[in-house]
Amino acid sequence: MTSQQEPIASSTSGLELEVSVHPRHAMSRTDTTLQPSLKPNWSTLTKIGAISAAIGGVSLHLMGQVAHRIYLQQMGVSAGHFPKTSDWLVINGYYTLGTRFLALMKAFFAHTLLIALAILVLGVYMYGMEVLGKWLKSKAPALKLAGLPAWASDVIRNLLASAFVVIGIPVAVMFMMLVLLLPAVVGETAGKDVAAKEMKRFMAGCDPGESSTSANCSQIVMDGKVLATGYVIDASQSHVAIFDPETQRTTVMETAGKTVVGKRATLPDD
Known part of the structure; x- marks a missing residue:
């Protein structure tokens, strides 16, 4: 009877060792998974x-x-x-x-x-x-x-x-x-x-000369005739807007057949 009970006791102690070891492994695995990752989420x-x-x-x-x-x-x-x-x-x-x-x-x-x-x-x-x-x-x-x-x-x-x-x-x-x-x-x-x-x-007016100052105006010319003189407000492929400081009005014209003569370009020696 005594020899038959010893294997049972040894197997029981083995089970106790398994029960006592597994939680530690589980905690270590849990601690590892809970650690925040420092890698950036590129997505x-x-x-x-x-x-x-x-x-x-x-x-x-x-x-x-x-x-x-x-x-x-x-x-x-x-x-x-x-x-x-x-x-x-x-x-x-x-x-x-x-x-x-x-x-x-x-x-x-x-x-x-x-x-x-x-x-x-x-x-x-x-x-x-x-x-x-x-x-x-x-x-x-x-x-x-x-x-x-x-x-x-x-x-x-x-x-x-x-x-x-x-x-x-x-x-x-x-x-x-x-x-x-x-x-x-x-x-x-x-x-x-x-x-x-x-x-x-x-509103300072146009400079009638050929200076390269910012006060120099542009001209809208058609067939050699000056149609308007002033500051070009904006331009597109079909229209041009020019502001006349004398009349204080902005005129929009079609660009077909017209030439915009601007102020003289600023040269390095100016």
Whole structure:
């Protein structure tokens, strides 16, 4: 009887060793799988880059289109006669963004106090939202809500949360609309600014001489006859727009049979 029970005891101890060893192996495998990987997810980065490039290209195109259209409108010209290619609009949007960025930096440093106040107000509001959220989660007995019935406490908490949400929704909507309209707003502001600067320069009049100064005007000539003299606002394959500082009007003409005589080229010795 004794010899038959010994193998059973040894097999039992072997099972106990297996049970005691397996959890350690399982924990080691779990620890290995839970370690964060430091390798970048190239697939995700590629998608983010593609989306950013698409949004950036559309935004630059929109900026260039709006800036060009507003500039022509300010000069009294319809943009329908002067279509531009997509690459021209993107390049124009790039320069528009650059000029507006410089103007924005100047405005930022000129209104630092107002910007600091806006940041402070936003920070206080976000802090209040965070405190309210923690209080609602913990259901702390603030304002002696613990002494009220459960339904009354819930009503008061919901009213307080709704007040913050009602205040926050218009702010969030305005922020989203600002982001969506930002390219168009930047283009419109740039177009008006360029038109105002150009008009100020145009109103100085034309230089009748052959100097290479920026005040020298162009001429629209047909069969040796000068049809118009002034500043060329824009030109396409079918039309040309020229501003006459004397009459202060912009004239759009067809280019068929006409020649645009510009100012003398700037030479290296000038």
